[in-house]
Amino acid sequence: MASIYKRGKTWTANVFIIQDGKRKRKTKSGFDTKTQANKWAIGVENQKLNHELSKKDGIISDMFDEWYEIFKEPQLETKSKAWYKAISQIIRKYWDNKKLSEITSADFQKLINEYGDNHVRSSVAHVKNIISAFVRYAVDEDFITKDFTRNAKTYGSKKSKDNDLKFLENDELENLIQSANESDTTTSHMILLAAYSGARYAEIAGLTKKDFDFKKNTININKSWQADDKAFKSTKTKTSNRIIDIPGDVMNLAKGWTFGQRYAFESLDGLPPSNKTVNKQLRRFLEQNGSKIITFHGLRHTHASYLLSKDIAIQYVSERLGHADVNITLSVYTHLLDKKRNLETKKALAELEKL
Structure with a gap:
């Protein structure tokens, strides 16, 4: 990213570049106005994008940083930026001062294995995917001839939370709704709406009063709240933009909320x-009711699991959740509630006994 500042009576601009495998700052001073300095910096950035600067085999950590600054940082949100910066540190830890062309498939698999010793598999996969994206870019630009990440296998020794900890059973859900109904706090209202809509935290936090249609009993998910940047942002995917039908009695209750x-x-x-x-607040309610402890995101899982347990079509549940593909819903919610699973087992065995 360009840095522009005033020094005395003139302006100076400098831009990060990679030349001959080394991280450097290209600097120019003496601009009469900030606009002139900015124009020069934009020109250098355009040269980088058009690959007009000298780019040879260099230190992988520096090349990764440049790739991130040009192609990723401008489009990313704060949380995603943190991932790339953390991975930059991982690369420096394992391959400090190593050139891109010197990294082998074995080197990369070793990094994945060692990182996986202290992290869950999903985090390891995230590291693998981001480094792989950079390496594919390097191959496309002829910096290297082989994608050394292609055949790597992800591994994680730490276990993520089991599925049964991520959603509530029917009776637990009913108790939670009763507790939320009896409270008039803003957080209780958010919990109640999440239970009935399956919307994500960022989507509910991003709602405005205009997004509530009390005539049609719907809420309009068309943006989300970026807590790190304290600003609205677009939803997770295009299909996340959706209208969700809410029970009439819940919307009547919402009419009395102070927005x-x-x-x-x-x-x-x-x-x-x-x-x-x-x-x-959610934890407080669950502990009072003697229910299992889940996170706010677990209400989304609870909502979907409840509907599936009632034989609601998977396609409708997928649309309600805003999934881009029904296969995503199938992969995430392959589980059933215990009561439903036991019922289906009995039904299946009864049919098999008729053979």
């Missing part, structure tokens, strides 16, 4: 309650 000026759900600071704050 904020900018956000439907606002704290005293004028911003939506944080994910941590909502989770504290």
